[in-house]
Amino acid sequence: MDYLGGLRGTGVLLCGNASVTPMQYDFDGYLSNSGEVTSCGEIRLPAAVLKDIFGRADLKLRTAGGRVLSLRFSEKRLPTSCVGAAHVDVAGDLPAAADWRRRSGWRAPPPATGAARPQSRWTRTGAAQAQAQG
Numbered sequence: 001m002d003y004l005g006g007l008r009g010t011g012v013l014l015c016g017n018a019s020v021t022p023m024q025y026d027f028d029g030y031l032s033n034s035g036e037v038t039s040c041g042e043i044r045l046p047a048a049v050l051k052d053i054f055g056r057a058d059l060k061l062r063t064a065g066g067r068v069l070s071l072r073f074s075e076k077r078l079p080t081s082c083v084g085a086a087h088v089d090v091a092g093d094l095p096a097a098a099d100w101r102r103r104s105g106w107r108a109p110p111p112a113t114g115a116a117r118p119q120s121r122w123t124r125t126g127a128a129q130a131q132a133q134g
Helices: 047-053 124-133
Strands: 002-015 018-031 037-044 059-063 068-073 085-092
Touching: 002 037, 002 047, 018 047, 018 059
Parallel strands: none
Antiparallel strands: 002 018, 002 059, 018 037, 037 085, 059 068, 068 085
């Protein structure tokens, strides 16, 4: 599974088709081995509202950009110390893999000068080379 980046912003929580409350979200995106984009992360909304809607299966987020994302709570129980945040699994109108923004400032180090970089037959480049050879 490869990390794609983050998706954060504001939107409106929908319960069924009814607007419930404004909320904030902070999601991470991943590309699975099967090529599917998946996401999970945190939602933040008033604690009283979160307690009322926790566990419902018909929750969606309409982002400020117009995407509609399905939300499913990752935990079975809401912690008693709930302060208006919960972890969710996200599905629906997720951005394509190329449209996620990496959050960290991490950059892969440049290859060592003069050293040949080994190719795994399971990388895209390695797979193409293995196919060309055999």
